[in-house]
Amino acid sequence: MPAAAQSLANQLFGAQPQPSLQAPQAIGSYARGCAAGLVRLPESGPTWQAMRLSRNRNWGHPEAIAYVQDLSREAVRIGWQGLYVGDISQPRGGPMTSGHASHQIGLDIDIWMRPPHRLDLSVAERESISSISVRSADQRSVTPHWTRAHHALLRAAASDPRVDRIFVAAAVKIEMCRTATRADTPWLQRIRPAVGHNYHFHVRLRCPAGSPHCETQTPTVAELSNGGNGCDDTLMWWVTDFLDPPRRERTEPAPPRRRHPREFTMTDLPAQCAGVLNAP
Secondary structure, eight states: OTTGGGSBHHHHHHTOOSOOSSOOEEEEETTEEEEESOEEOOSEETTEEEOOGGGOOBEEOHHHHHHHHHHHHHHHHHTSSOEEEOOOBOTTOSOOSSSOSOOOSSOEEEEESSOOSOSOOOHHHHHHOOOOOOBOTTSSSBOTTOOHHHHHHHHHHHHSTTEEEEEEOHHHHHHHHHTOOGGGHHHHTTEEEOTTOSSEEEEEEOOOTTOTTBOOOSSOHHHHHTTSOSOSHHHHGGGTTTTSOOOOOTTSOOOOOOOOGGGOBGGGSOTHHHHHHHOO
16 A cells, blocks of 8 residues: 555545445554454444434444443433443544544443433434533542432443453542442552543453554553552542643653644554455
């Protein structure tokens, strides 16, 4: 692909309206890869609705689609009507034309923090309705929108063995740690604070069987927390140095700029991604 190799990968993958007719496979890393044989989360189901359909990002590895449907049924048992599901991946994964740096291999899923008030939203309504923030403006605490049902849903989401980690606002993790017991450790360690996750939580699944080119995230959550629940001094960095960063001495060099996936060309992605892009 000499010509395409120099084109921006996000433009090439973003132009693909359908998945490749290949066996399902996650290829590369969550923020540098692509995906073969993805399947579409139906726009509506008995316990979910896919949002922002104009983006065409309700595609995922079959395990991701099954996970969403399983979690949506669990949401009903918890007391919600189901789930509003945000972005998963583009039809063939890869870097996106806007938004996420990750969501490239069909294993990242955004779930709205807004409990569905109905599951018969029109296409137009799904474009205009917004989620709700469960984090205060100063980023230090949760809002009254945060409920026991949110806690129960995240516990169910993180307890699934298919999950590697779940990203939430730091205030959410802190609130969950405030009421944690030792019995919560196995799942709570998978809940990780991250910027920009106050309107949704971001589920990241482990590399599935049958995807030999999928790169598991390193370090794993278990290594990050050393077998704990993630409620240690590392978490408090989010309400100290992150919100009130120490001043950098002028003599210190600025850290090098990292390239965003929207700047990647095909040569930056795993070699198998050219085959995914060119497959029927």
